[in-house]
Amino acid sequence: MTSFWAVLSATLVKDIRLEWRSKDALNSMLFFSLLVVVIFVFSFDPLAEESRHIVGGLVWVAFLFAAVVALNQTWARELRNQVLDAYRVSPAPANALFLAKSVGNFLFVSVLEGLMTPLFIVFYNLHVLGPAWQLIPIALLGTWALVVNGTFFAAMSLRTRNREIMLPLLLFPISIPAVLGMVAGTTAILTGESSAHFYIVLLLTYDVVFTTASLALFETILHAE
Amino acid sequence: MKRLFPILSIVTVVLLGYALYLALVVAPTDALQGEVYRIIYYHVPSAWTAFLLFFINFVASIRYLTRSKASTENAAKWIAIGIGVVGLVAPFLPPVRRLIPAGMEPSAVATTIVLIPAFYFLVGKLFPGDRLDVLAVTSAEVGVVFCTIVLVTGPLWARPVWGIWWAPGDIRLTSTLVLWLIYVSYLVLRRFSNSAQTQMLAAALAVFGALDVPLVYLSIWFFRTQHPQPVIGGGGSMDPRMLHVLLFSWLAFLLFGFLVCWSRFRLELLKREVEQAHAMESLAGAGVSEKASLPLSRSAG
Amino acid sequence: MNAVKFLFAAYVATWVIHLFYLGTLVRRFSQLRQQLRELGKGK
Numbered sequence: 004m005t006s007f008w009a010v011l012s013a014t015l016v017k018d019i020r021l022e023w024r025s026k027d028a029l030n031s032m033l034f035f036s037l038l039v040v041v042i043f044v045f046s047f048d049p050l051a052e053e054s055r056h057i058v059g060g061l062v063w064v065a066f067l068f069a070a071v072v073a074l075n076q077t078w079a080r081e082l083r084n085q086v087l088d089a090y091r092v093s094p095a096p097a098n099a100l101f102l103a104k105s106v107g108n109f110l111f112v113s114v115l116e117g118l119m120t121p122l123f124i125v126f127y128n129l130h131v132l133g134p135a136w137q138l139i140p141i142a143l144l145g146t147w148a149l150v151v152n153g154t155f156f157a158a159m160s161l162r163t164r165n166r167e168i169m170l171p172l173l174l175f176p177i178s179i180p181a182v183l184g185m186v187a188g189t190t191a192i193l194t195g196e197s198s199a200h201f202y203i204v205l206l207l208t209y210d211v212v213f214t215t216a217s218l219a220l221f222e223t224i225l226h227a228e
Numbered sequence: 229m230k231r232l233f234p235i236l237s238i239v240t241v242v243l244l245g246y247a248l249y250l251a252l253v254v255a256p257t258d259a260l261q262g263e264v265y266r267i268i269y270y271h272v273p274s275a276w277t278a279f280l281l282f283f284i285n286f287v288a289s290i291r292y293l294t295r296s297k298a299s300t301e302n303a304a305k306w307i308a309i310g311i312g313v314v315g316l317v318a319p320f321l322p323p324v325r326r327l328i329p330a331g332m333e334p335s336a337v338a339t340t341i342v343l344i345p346a347f348y349f350l351v352g353k354l355f356p357g358d359r360l361d362v363l364a365v366t367s368a369e370v371g372v373v374f375c376t377i378v379l380v381t382g383p384l385w386a387r388p389v390w391g392i393w394w395a396p397g398d399i400r401l402t403s404t405l406v407l408w409l410i411y412v413s414y415l416v417l418r419r420f421s422n423s424a425q426t427q428m429l430a431a432a433l434a435v436f437g438a439l440d441v442p443l444v445y446l447s448i449w450f451f452r453t454q455h456p457q458p459v460i461g462g463g464g465s466m467d468p469r470m471l472h473v474l475l476f477s478w479l480a481f482l483l484f485g486f487l488v489c490w491s492r493f494r495l496e497l498l499k500r501e502v503e504q505a506h507a508m509e510s511l512a513g514a515g516v517s518e519k520a521s522l523p524l525s526r527s528a529g
Numbered sequence: 530m531n532a533v534k535f536l537f538a539a540y541v542a543t544w545v546i547h548l549f550y551l552g553t554l555v556r557r558f559s560q561l562r563q564q565l566r567e568l569g570k571g572k
Contacts (some may be wrong), residue, residue, distance in 0.1 A: 048510065152436075159429050163420045172416055173433065176409035179438050180447040187451055201450050203445070212439055220432045226425070248540075264532040267539045274543070373550045377543050384539040388532035484547075489556055498561045505568045 010095045014103035021080070022111065029114075032073055036115045040122045049127045058127050059190035062119070063182060067149060069115045070108075071171050074153040077108055078161055091226070096163045097222040105147075105154045105217075112146055132195030138150065141192070144206035145185035151210065152177055155217040158224050181209045233273040233490065240487055243480035247473075255473045257338040265389045271381040273478035274374045275404065277485045281371030282407060287344075287351050290432035292427065295360070315341025361427040362500075364434065366492045368414055370485060375408045397452035399445065406444045412439040 043061050127161030158168035251269035260267040294300040318324045319334035355363045382401045383393040
C-alpha cells in the first residue's frame with residue numbers, strides 16, 4: 004500500500020537506520036562541526052566586548068556550512084545504489100520521498116547543531132540577555148528553512164557536472180532572507196536589545212512559502228532525467 | 229525582417245548618442261549633488277531594464293512549467309486573468325486606495341498590475357513551445373548584464389554622494405544584489421546541468437527566485453528600521469526636465485536591450501540547430517536513417 | 530572636480546560591460562557557424 008504516510012515513514016526510518024549504521028559519516032560530520040567552531044574561535048576573538056553582537060552570525064554561518072556538507076552526503080548515497088531510479092519507477096508519491104528526505108536531513112543537521120551550540124556557549128562565554136526560549140523557534144524554523152531548500156536543490160544538482168559546489172551555489176542566494184532573519188533574530192535575543200518577533204514571523208513565512216513550492220515542484224525535479 | 233535589425237541598430241545608436249547628450253549637457257545641474265548625479269541616467273534605466281527582463285524570464289518559466297499538463301496550464305491562465313481583474317478594480321476601491329503610497333495614482337498602480345497578465349498572454353502567443361525556454365535563457369543572460377551595470381554604477385554613485393561605497397541597509401541595491409546572485413546561479417545551473425530536463429530545472433529555480441524577492445525586500449526593510457542608516461537625501465519629486473531625460477534614456481536603453489536580446493535569441497536558436505545537427509550525424513554514423521526526426525534535445529558541454 | 534571622476538567611470542564601465550558581452554555574442558556566433566560548416570562538409 005503506497006499511502007503517503009507509509010512511504011514517508013518507511014523512507015525516513017530507512018535513512019535514519021542507514022546513517023546510524025554507517026557511523027563513519029556521522030562521526031566525521033561531528034568532527035567537522037567541532038573544527039568549524041574552533042576555527043571561528045581562533046578567527047573571531049571571544050574575549051572582545053562586542054562578541055555577543057557577532058556570535059549570532061558566527062553560529063549560523065557555521066550551521067550553514069555544516070548543513071551543506073550534510074546535504075551533499077544524503078543524496079549521494081541514493082545515487083550510488085541507484086535507489087533514485089527505483090523511486091521514479093515506483094508509484095510512491097514523490098512528495099512523500101521529499102518530505103522523508105527533508106525530515107531526515109533536518110534531524111541530521113539538528114544533531115550537528117546540538118553539538119556545536121554548547122561549544123559556542125563555552126568558547127564565547129555566552130550569556131543570553133533576552134528571552135532565551137525564543138531561540139527555539141528561531142533554531143527550528145531556521146534549520147528547516149535551510150534544509151527544505153537544501154534538499155530540493157541537492158536533488159536538482161544531482162545530474163550537474165560539479166554536483167558538490169552546485170548545491171551551495173543554488174542554495175545561498177535563495178537563503179539570504181532566511182539567513183538574515185536567523186542571524187538578526189539570534190543577535191536580538193542574545194543582546195536583548197530588540198525584539199525577535201518580526202524575524203520569527205519572517206522565518207515562518209519563508210518556511211511556509213518554500214515548503215509549499217518544493218512540494219509542488221519536486222515531482223518535476225525527480226522526473227528530470 | 230533581415231533588414232530590420234541593421235536599421236534598428238542605427239536608430240538605437242542615434243538614440244543612445246542623443247540620450248548621452250541630454251544626460252551630460254541638457255539636463256540641469258543638481259542643487260545638492262552637482263554633476264555626479266547624472267549617473268542616474270545610466271543607473272536607473274539599467275535597473276528598470278534588468279527588472280523587466282527578469283520579469284519576462286519569470287513569466288516564461290511559469291508558462292514552461294505549466295504547459296506539460298492541461299490542468300496546470302489552465303490554472304495558470306485563470307490566475308493570470310484573476311490578477312488582471314483584481315488589479316484593474318482594486319486600486320480604485322477605498323480600502324485599497326488608502327494603502328497606496330502618496331504620490332502614486334491608482335490608475336498607475338492598476339496599469340502596472342494589469343501588465344502581469346498582459347505579459348503572460350503576450351509571451352505565450354509570441355513564443356510557443358520550446359521557444360519559451362529560448363526566451364527564458366535569453367532574458368536571464370541579458371538581464372544579468374544589465375543588473376551587473378546597476379551594481380557597478382550604484383556604488384560609483386554612492387561613494388561621492390554619501391561617502392560610502394555600500395550601505396548594508398540600502399534596500400534597493402541589496403535586493404538588486406540578491407536578484408543578481410539568484411540569476412547568476414540560474415545561469416550556472418543551465419551551464420553545468422547535463423540533464424535533458426535542464427530547462428525544467430532552470431524554470432523551477434526561476435520560480436523559487438521570484439518567490440524569494442519579496443521576502444528579501446521584507447527582511448532588509450525591517451533590518452533597516454533596527455539599524456541606523458546613512459541619511460539618504462533626495463525628496464519625492466524630481467525636476468520635470470530631469471524626469472524627461474531619464475525616460476528618454478530608458479527608451480534608448482530599452483531599444484538597445486531589445487536588440488541585444490534579439491541577437492542572443494538568434495544565437496540560442498543557432499546553437500540548438502548545431503546540437504541537433506551533431507546528434508543527427510552521430511545517429512547517421514551508427515547506421516540509423518537520417519530522416520528520423522529528433523526532438524530538440526541538449527547534449528552535454 | 531573629484532566627483533566627476535566617478536561619473537566618467539560609471540559611464541565608461543557601463544559601455545565596457547556592454548561591449549564585452551556583445552563581444553562574447555560575436556565570438557559564440559562565429560564558433561557555431563564554423564561548427565555548422567564543418568558538419569555540412571562532413572556529410
